[in-house]
Amino acid sequence: MFNIKKKDKVIVLSGKDKGKKGEVLDVFPKKDRVIVSKINFVKRHTKPTQKDPGGIREKEAPIAASKVMLICPKCDQAFRPKFDKLSDGKKVRVCRKCGEMLI
16 A cells, blocks of 8 residues: 555655655656655756747656655654554554554
8 A cells, every 4th residue: 555645744765855855746656656846856858839938947756655754744753654444444544653643
């Protein structure tokens, strides 16, 4: 099961952006990749069109999901989530350090 979802706060564990924090913008579970805001910027050369002048653009590129770890909103530490079931049968992610639920 993929434990990272859109709008989660994550920290980068390795690579050129190690230690930086950001929000997940997009998730690709089949490719095991995520796009994180302000992380892994790459330059793209674009041709001019009628609407766009073209030039060199910077944008976020996907990184491996194994290189990021969730950050608990309560204790502000990186954690590997534990999965619990609520009384109504809904599955939730729980911080192992402080017990905070992530829905």
